[in-house]
Amino acid sequence: MRKVLMKGNEAIGEAAIRAGCLNYFAYPITPQSEVAEYLSKRMPEVNGVFLQGESEVAVGYMIFGAAACGARVMTTSSSPGISLMSEAISYIAGAECPAVFVNIMRGGPGLGGILPSQADYLQATKGGGHGDYRLLVMAPASVQEAVEMVMQAFPLAEKYRNPIMILGDGLIGQMMEPVVFPDDLKTEPGNKNDWATNGMDFRGSDKRNLVRSLYLDPEVLNAQNLKLKAKYEQMKREEIRYESYKTDTDYQVLIVSYGTMSRVCKTAIDNLLEEGIRVALIRPQTLFPFPEAAIRQAASAKSCRVVMSIEMSMGQMLEDVDRSVQGRLPVEWYGKCGGDVPTPEEVADSVKSFLQKYSKE
Amino acid sequence: MGKTFHKPEALSDAQTHYCPGCTHGVIHRLVAEVIDELQIRRRTVGIAPVGCAVLAYNYFTFDFQEAAHGRAPAMATGIKRVRPDLMVFTYQGDGDLASIGMGEIIHAANRGEKFTTIFVNNAVYGMTGGQMAPTTMPNQRTTTSPFGRNVADVGMPIKVAELLAALQTPAYISRQTAIKPKYIVKAKKAIKKAFEYQLAGKCFSFVEVVSTCPTNWGMTALEAVNWAENTLLPYYPLGDVKTPE
Amino acid sequence: MQSEVMFAGFGGQGILLSAKILAHAGMEQGFEVGWIPSYGPEMRGGTAYCTVVIADKPIGSPIIRNPKHLVAMNRPSLEKFAPVVKPGGVILINSSLISIGSNRPDVDELAIPVNDIATAAGSLKSANIVALAAFVARSGIVDNEILRECIREEFAAKAKLIPLNMKAFDEGVKAAQKK
Numbered sequence: 001m002r003k004v005l006m007k008g009n010e011a012i013g014e015a016a017i018r019a020g021c022l023n024y025f026a027y028p029i030t031p032q033s034e035v036a037e038y039l040s041k042r043m044p045e046v047n048g049v050f051l052q053g054e055s056e057v058a059v060g061y062m063i064f065g066a067a068a069c070g071a072r073v074m075t076t077s078s079s080p081g082i083s084l085m086s087e088a089i090s091y092i093a094g095a096e097c098p099a100v101f102v103n104i105m106r107g108g109p110g111l112g113g114i115l116p117s118q119a120d121y122l123q124a125t126k127g128g129g130h131g132d133y134r135l136l137v138m139a140p141a142s143v144q145e146a147v148e149m150v151m152q153a154f155p156l157a158e159k160y161r162n163p164i165m166i167l168g169d170g171l172i173g174q175m176m177e178p179v180v181f182p183d184d185l186k187t188e189p190g191n192k193n194d195w196a197t198n199g200m201d202f203r204g205s206d207k208r209n210l211v212r213s214l215y216l217d218p219e220v221l222n223a224q225n226l227k228l229k230a231k232y233e234q235m236k237r238e239e240i241r242y243e244s245y246k247t248d249t250d251y252q253v254l255i256v257s258y259g260t261m262s263r264v265c266k267t268a269i270d271n272l273l274e275e276g277i278r279v280a281l282i283r284p285q286t287l288f289p290f291p292e293a294a295i296r297q298a299a300s301a302k303s304c305r306v307v308m309s310i311e312m313s314m315g316q317m318l319e320d321v322d323r324s325v326q327g328r329l330p331v332e333w334y335g336k337c338g339g340d341v342p343t344p345e346e347v348a349d350s351v352k353s354f355l356q357k358y359s360k361e
Numbered sequence: 362m363g364k365t366f367h368k369p370e371a372l373s374d375a376q377t378h379y380c381p382g383c384t385h386g387v388i389h390r391l392v393a394e395v396i397d398e399l400q401i402r403r404r405t406v407g408i409a410p411v412g413c414a415v416l417a418y419n420y421f422t423f424d425f426q427e428a429a430h431g432r433a434p435a436m437a438t439g440i441k442r443v444r445p446d447l448m449v450f451t452y453q454g455d456g457d458l459a460s461i462g463m464g465e466i467i468h469a470a471n472r473g474e475k476f477t478t479i480f481v482n483n484a485v486y487g488m489t490g491g492q493m494a495p496t497t498m499p500n501q502r503t504t505t506s507p508f509g510r511n512v513a514d515v516g517m518p519i520k521v522a523e524l525l526a527a528l529q530t531p532a533y534i535s536r537q538t539a540i541k542p543k544y545i546v547k548a549k550k551a552i553k554k555a556f557e558y559q560l561a562g563k564c565f566s567f568v569e570v571v572s573t574c575p576t577n578w579g580m581t582a583l584e585a586v587n588w589a590e591n592t593l594l595p596y597y598p599l600g601d602v603k604t605p606e
Numbered sequence: 607m608q609s610e611v612m613f614a615g616f617g618g619q620g621i622l623l624s625a626k627i628l629a630h631a632g633m634e635q636g637f638e639v640g641w642i643p644s645y646g647p648e649m650r651g652g653t654a655y656c657t658v659v660i661a662d663k664p665i666g667s668p669i670i671r672n673p674k675h676l677v678a679m680n681r682p683s684l685e686k687f688a689p690v691v692k693p694g695g696v697i698l699i700n701s702s703l704i705s706i707g708s709n710r711p712d713v714d715e716l717a718i719p720v721n722d723i724a725t726a727a728g729s730l731k732s733a734n735i736v737a738l739a740a741f742v743a744r745s746g747i748v749d750n751e752i753l754r755e756c757i758r759e760e761f762a763a764k765a766k767l768i769p770l771n772m773k774a775f776d777e778g779v780k781a782a783q784k785k
Contacts, residue, residue, distance in 0.1 A: 005626070005629055005641070007641075023442070025442075030645075031645055051438070051442055053435070053438075054464060054468035057432070057435075057464070058438075058464065058468065060432075060435075061432040061436045062435050062436070062438050064426075064428075064432075064435075064436055065408075065435065065436030065437060065438065065440040066440060066442065066443040067439075068426050068439075068440070069406060069424075069444050069447065073439070073443065091429050114645070170645070171668060174642070174645050175640060175641060175642050175668055176626060176641035177639065177640050177641070177665075178633045178638075197406045197440075198444065198447075199404040199405070199424060200402070200404070200424065201404045202404065202446075202447075208423050208424050208425070209424050210424070210425050210426075210427075211425070211427065212409075212418065212425075212426070212427035213427065214427055260668060260669075263665070263666050263667050264667040264668075266667070267666030267667035268667075270666065341669045342669075343667070343669055344666070344667045344669075
């Protein structure tokens with residue numbers, strides 16, 4: 001396995017191919033257009049499908065159509081584009097098809113900006129589209145992790161017959177870092193003959209398949225929603241992932257942070273330790289399901305005075321952190337959301353001010 | 362004496378929910394007959410719209426997907442690109458295709474996607490209760506144009522077949538109707554031709570079928586047929602609008 | 607150990623490419639590396655900059671406000687970024703285009719007429735390689751020979767450009783040694 005230096009966006013495109021996904025539909029939008037540029041060259045080399053759709057709305061349904069006939073398929077976009085795809089995402093979740101969506105987030109609301117942001121946390125984890133559905137949301141903190149998560153996303157999408165979202169900020173897409181593409185993450189798509197509209201001859205069946213999300217009978221629709229809910233509960237049992245950093249110390253402050261922001265926090269934590277201030281980090285790698293129990297347990301440390309949600313959004317993840325801590329400790333927020341990623345110094349200052357506040361009490 | 366009439370294999374036994382005098386049932390049957398004759402049922406995927414035909418999948422016996430409002434051509438694109446060997450058609454009404462889905466149908470046609478669209482135009486939104494459509498005739502009363510369609514306010518009805526035919530990409534574009542037997546015979550020929558072009562991997566193919574909506578037009582079935590013939594057909598002329606080559 | 611190098615100049619001066627080659631060389635030498643561009647409207651003709659981080663342990667924050675070193679290809683870049691360089695770093699000044707100094711007595715300032723050297727070597731387009739070679743020769747941030755190989759590899763698809771860039775590399779190294 002050779003190590004190569006790659007831009008996050010290009011590595012995400014390559015990771016899809018290495019995972020066995022040879023179908024990609026997209027619409028250009030900064031800061032992730034390099035994925036489409038890369039795959040427009042690369043897909044023909046592997047006899048894959050590349051198509052630039054006329055809008056993110058259309059791309060969402062190209063993904064739906066392809067996924068519904070059993071193909072591994074991915075699209076990538078950025079915040080405003082994901083808003084437009086959210087209609088299709090709801091239908092795909094409702095119709096229980098596997099598909100992978102990558103959101104390289106930029107600042108919002110509205111046209112916002114094009115610089116790094118995490119402002120789509122709630123959109124990704126709580127909905128975005130209409131109806132009772134959830135996405136399994138994975139948040140990489142490095143190009144290597146983005147590659148691994150993209151490769152893992154396809155079998156997960158197939159396991160749950162549900163869309164998966166990779167939620168990265170602009171820096172994850174724009175940075176170059178060394179990556180390896182782990183061969184052992186290449187998977188074969190499972191048998192989809194029991195549900196995919198892949199043609200009766202193709203699957204050798206006399207039974208036709210139907211992909212839909214329309215259930216006019218209230219009892220049937222309720223049952224379908226209960227079935228979806230059971231899948232989301234299973235995700236909570238089986239798919240929670242997080243990283244702990246310095247949680248084996250007598251930390252005074254617990255930070256919860258993800259993506260690029262968590263790396264800034266790690267540097268801040270190292271610097272603070274040199275000043276004698278002990279801080280630990282829980283980095284959610286899955287945002288849904290959220291590592292509630294891990295955060296609750298970490299917030300139970302006797303030495304800990306305050307929990308902080310540090311995010312490039314205005315307290316969106318704070319709600320989940322607060323819910324996880326369940327009142328054991330005060331939960332505070334620090335962040336910025338204009339594209340200016342907070343520096344380790346700014347994070348450290350914020351940590352110190354809250355530590356001071358809660359040490360007095 | 363031999364069997365002179367049978368139900369196409371591609372058509373299910375379900376009784377349709379369509380109103381008396383509606384031509385959806387006829388058009389379903391034409392599609393089913395063509396699919397039987399071309400022996401493609403076991404590799405066909407249909408795409409149902411949002412509108413009266415939202416439950417179309419109940420009346421056919423092959424794979425079906427159900428789209429969001431107007432998005433069937435994008436879904437068909439997704440299927441056809443990853444599985445060119447499947448036969449794919451969208452079945453859409455005029456609210457679905459000519460209003461909310463105009464972007465998707467134009468771009469699919471312009472890319473020359475190798476699928477078939479059956480476009481049922483009855484000049485009104487049926488399922489939602491008779492609202493004005495982009496295809497509603499001038500001065501036609503609907504539940505959202507109670508004084509008649511005012512073209513000074515909302516423009517002229519859209520001739521979708523001609524609009525798509527204006528694209529430079531080769532395509533088969535035809536307009537037919539299913540209101541009387543003499544027209545139905547021709548409509549079937551056009552639908553068959555459309556599927557044959559797809560089968561040959563030749564081009565995008567599109568058949569507009571001028572239809573009736575007695576319920577929302579506030580007419581009897583017979584009045585509706587006459588109104589369609591006397592009012593719609595002069596504005597929506599029948600025949601092939603464009604053929605490839 | 608962690609070093610950060612900021613490359614800055616006009617869009618079109620090859621800033622992103624020279625930064626990428628340095629990151630590549632760092633990786634080949636076994637370091638952890640990161641290449642962090644500024645992206646956005648400023649890429650269209652204005653001042654472009656890009657930061658390379660080279661470290662012997664996993665890189666934390668990719669957000670660097672105070673780099674250890676600076677390669678300034680034009681005057682606005684020098685004026686903007688010279689004040690934020692850490693004491694003890696190298697500031698390379700493209701003296702073909704910049705008539706002032708860094709005004710930083712606490713750094714190792716290296717003024718090199720990068721454009722003139724590149725033009726003399728065969729093409730102004732290789733100015734970024736001249737600057738990169740001179741900077742690496744002075745700072746010793748990566749091994750010179752590894753860097754040379756990475757330049758060769760970068761241009762492998764456009765082989766006829768290799769001799770020009772090899773010459774630019776040699777002249778850059780030479781210029782740094784003279785000072």
